Amino acid sequence: MNTSLSHVLYTRPIHLIWIETFLFVVINVAAFNGNLFVCYAVYRNKRLRTIPNIFVVALAVSDILMSTCCVPFSVALLARGRWIFGDILCQFHGFGALTFGMTSLLTMAIIAVSRYFCAKKPERYVVLFKARNTLAYVGVVWCAALIGSVPPFFFEKGGFEFQAGKAMCLYTFQTNIAFTAFIECVYLATPFLLIIICYVKVLYTVSLTKRIFAARNNLQKLRANIEETKVTKTLGAVIAGFAFCWVPVCVIDYVDAALRIPTLPRQVYLTYGFLVYLSSAINPFIYGATNRHFRREGKVILGKLLFKRGNTEKKGKTHIRRT
Numbered sequence: 093m094n095t096s097l098s099h100v101l102y103t104r105p106i107h108l109i110w111i112e113t114f115l116f117v118v119i120n121v122a123a124f125n126g127n128l129f130v131c132y133a134v135y136r137n138k139r140l141r142t143i144p145n146i147f148v149v150a151l152a153v154s155d156i157l158m159s160t161c162c163v164p165f166s167v168a169l170l171a172r173g174r175w176i177f178g179d180i181l182c183q184f185h186g187f188g189a190l191t192f193g194m195t196s197l198l199t200m201a202i203i204a205v206s207r208y209f210c211a212k213k214p215e216r217y218v219v220l221f222k223a224r225n226t227l228a229y230v231g232v233v234w235c236a237a238l239i240g241s242v243p244p245f246f247f248e249k250g251g252f253e254f255q256a257g258k259a260m261c262l263y264t265f266q267t268n269i270a271f272t273a274f275i276e277c278v279y280l281a282t283p284f285l286l287i288i289i290c291y292v293k294v295l296y297t298v299s300l301t302k303r304i305f306a307a308r309n310n311l312q313k314l315r316a317n318i319e320e321t322k323v324t325k326t327l328g329a330v331i332a333g334f335a336f337c338w339v340p341v342c343v344i345d346y347v348d349a350a351l352r353i354p355t356l357p358r359q360v361y362l363t364y365g366f367l368v369y370l371s372s373a374i375n376p377f378i379y380g381a382t383n384r385h386f387r388r389e390g391k392v393i394l395g396k397l398l399f400k401r402g403n404t405e406k407k408g409k410t411h412i413r414r415t
Contacts, residue, residue, distance in 0.1 A: 098256040100358050102173040112362065113170045116259070119369045120167060123159035126376030127152040133389040140385055143221050144323050147203045148379070150230045151196060151330070155372035158192040161185075163369050166259045175254045175261070186252030186261035187241055193368065194237040194279050197338065200331050201283035202229050204290035207324050211297040240279050243271060257354060257361025260368070265349045272349050280342055287331055294324055326382040330375055337371035340364070 104112075130152040134140045165185050169175055175182060206226075209217035241263075244251040250267025265272045298321050344364050348354055354361065379386040 097354065097358055097361070098174070101169075101256045101259075104173065109171065109173070112259075113167060115366065116163060116167045116170055116369065119366070119373050120159050120163040122376075123155055123163065123369065123373035126373060127155045127159070129390065129393065130376050130379060130386070131156075133386060133393065136393070137385070137389050140389065143223065143226055144203070144206070144327060146223065146226045146230065147199055147206070147327075148330075148375075150199050150233070151375060154192050154195045154199070155375065157188070158369065158372040161188040162192070162260065163372075165261075166365060166369070169259050175256075182254050182261040183245065183252045186263055187245070189260060189368065190244075190252075190263050191237050191241040192372075193338070194240055195234055196334065196371065197279065197283050198233040198236055199230070200334055201286045202233060203327050204287040204294075204331065207294045207327060208290040211294045211324070237279075240275060244268075247271075255354070255361070257356075257358045258365040258368075259362060260365050265345045266352045266354075269349060272345075276342070276346070276349075284335070291328055291331070295328075298324060322383070326379065329378045329382050333374045333378055334371055337367040337374070341367055 131149055134145050134149050162185055165177060165181070168177075177185075206217070206221050209220060244263045247268055250264045252261055253264050254261050255264070263275075265275075341364055344356065344360065347356065380390055381387075
């Protein structure tokens with residue numbers, strides 16, 4: 093633990109305490125409620141129960157776990173200026189953050205592979221990505237994430253430690269270079285590379301196929317292609333949002349691992365923690381912006397909630413008048 097960063101955290105001015113705590117609370121509320129809505133929307137609307145949305149729900153579950161098992165600790169930490177939960181919960185917090193982060197990235201990689209098969213090899217896609225197979229892939233992703241996040245528990249030095257600058261407990265990447273290299277190569281670089289390769293090929297194929305169907309005036313296949321393009325763009329936007337949050341995080345980890353000690357300003361490390369949690373909150377907004385079915389379902393659910401609340405208030409007023 094860097095003592096100078098801990099001192100800065102503890103001695104912050106009151107306005108910084110309020111601003112930082114408020115921002116993390118907003119992320120926590122948005123991540124939990126937004127991803128809960130995604131799960132409920134898929135459960136409620138049969139049109140949303142598709143193979144791609146199995147991955148969407150898997151991402152939402154991972155983000156809900158991040159918002160319930162990790163973010164609240166950081167909120168309390170920022171409000172109090174120090175870690176108050178003891179070493180056991182610190183270990184749990186760091187393990188959860190690493191596990192849920194790797195789960196999300198590996199799920200994104202599987203999504204990219206599924207889009208590749210859907211666009212390039214549709215006959216294989218139908219076989220490989222049946223509902224049961226897709227659920228099995230999600231299970232494999234979770235197992236792989238656990239395999240990557242359990243070893244730090246057994247390190248004599250380093251492991252999961254409180255990192256004041258990042259406002260969270262995390263694996264200390266600079267203490268075990270061999271394991272850090274393994275994580276960065278297998279769990280970060282490989283999935284990102286796979287995502288880029290698959291999506292470049294998918295976007296090229298989708299664009300080419302659209303032009304061919306349009307030239308042949310095949311309206312039925314053109315509509316199907318347009319629908320697949322929309323799904324691909326939605327999931328591509330999710331991956332882009334994830335990359336926007338996690339690429340800076342990886343760069344900061346690389347810098348710390350290379351220098352062996354945290355040397356960056358506290359504002360940079362706090363942005364690190366902010367981006368890690370932000371990645372759990374943005375997906376529901378991306379679905380709403382890019383997918384009309386999710387957008388329509390959101391309006392219906394919100395309308396029902398407001399209508400129910402209005403009825404409850406009216407009943408309360410009526411009861412008051414009668415008494």
